[in-house]
Amino acid sequence: MSGLFARLHGPSRLQRLRTVSLPEPSFDYEAHLAACGRGERQALHTLYLQESPRLLGVAKRLVGDTALAEDIVHDAFIKIWSGAAGFDSARGSARGWMFSVTRHLALNVIRNHRRETPLMGDFEPPLHDSTEAPESLDPAGRIHRCLEQLDPERRSCILHAYVDGYSHAQISARLGTPLGTVKAWIKRSLTALRECMG
Template structure:
């Protein structure tokens, strides 16, 4: 059963992976596997592909744990970054495995869709949000938390969290044009 993020030492578990402690990788998988799968599924829109991505992500986490640099960011964030990059690379290198509607295919061709550029644009738009609203968006769409979980985590009324999410999504839509 996963622990609360504040009770789980991601950096310590990565250091243990770097020392070859397989139990540390299992701990990381139990703690973050479901959320990493959610991130991959949202990106590739295919459960089997997402499972493959998460599997590959944990291999990269195991093999790359010694190279993790806490000065560049959190251990948990690094794990999510590994997973997102694998999913985006799959989309860029192989195209979507699940068929899109003709409208989406035409729009993507017309726009010259580039997943990496799109990702960078999203990050720029997220940076324009107030920190609390950005945190809500990340908890909802990266971490997979429910509105109630976000409310409890931030100590903010549920209605406020819902309003922040709605306004933030509208702001992101507008920013993305």
């Protein structure tokens, strides 16, 4: 979610629209996954060349560290290879499944990092306000909290746009919602997130 935090305070709206308006690549992900399921390593290599830059971008936006993101993408392709035979196209697109594998690994890294981060010795820095929730001190935690306050449809639009990298038209088709409605939801949701983030 750190990427979303950066987008709320970073690039211009025009740059954001250019980012999410990229066309869907004309590439047969499903056929390559099926080939992976049959043990064809060249298919995995082709998938890696095709999609690893975008998956790296997703991982890096979530964890905020290039080296860690590269490890996540490496692990994601191991899982993609080992799980390809079990991929079910009835449950979603092959490309979406690959992104989902990567996102889940990145979110697991974030959760594990929070659990394992040691305090400096036995000293725990006091909060300025004892009623303040710990996640309010952490931008990623604050974004999760703010996203939870959005309606599910609007939250899906934001995640599809800024985590999955879908265009507004792709989100419209995916959710079965008019394009104008999707654009309005994203605009209002970004405003609400900015207000929530302070």
